[in-house]
Amino acid sequence: MERISEITDGGWVGKPVIDEASRPVGKVVDVLYDDDTSRTPQWAVVGVGFFRSQHYVPLAEAYKTHDGRLVVPYDQRVVKQSPKATREHIMTPNVREATASHYGVPA
Secondary structure (H helix, E strand, O other): OEEHHHOOOOOOOOOEEEOOOOOEEEEEEEEEEOOOOOOOEEEEEEEEOOOOEEEEEEOOOOEEOOOOOEEOOOOHHHHHOOOEOOOOOOOOHHHHHHHHHHHOOOO
16 A cells, blocks of 8 residues: 555556445546645545546545555545536635535645
8 A cells, every 4th residue: 555645656647546445436537736846646636427527535545556546535425525626627725625624634
């Protein structure tokens, strides 16, 4: 298991996202960093469901499996109920606050 904060190789777009019970959540569409100088990803934009609606998912507790899947501590239902990502994948302060509150993580 490799924590996201320890992963710097990138290449996440298109990777499967699963929950801790190995159930599918979606696929990574984009990865967001707190600022331009940080190389530690903070949020993923994950496409979920049949129509691949895109939602923000925090990466603080995420990790990579030996076969390259991203594991998050949220099931697909929780992710689908989170705020939807904007087309540009930019988190405004209001969206960041609402999303962090939804997942119970610090903004």
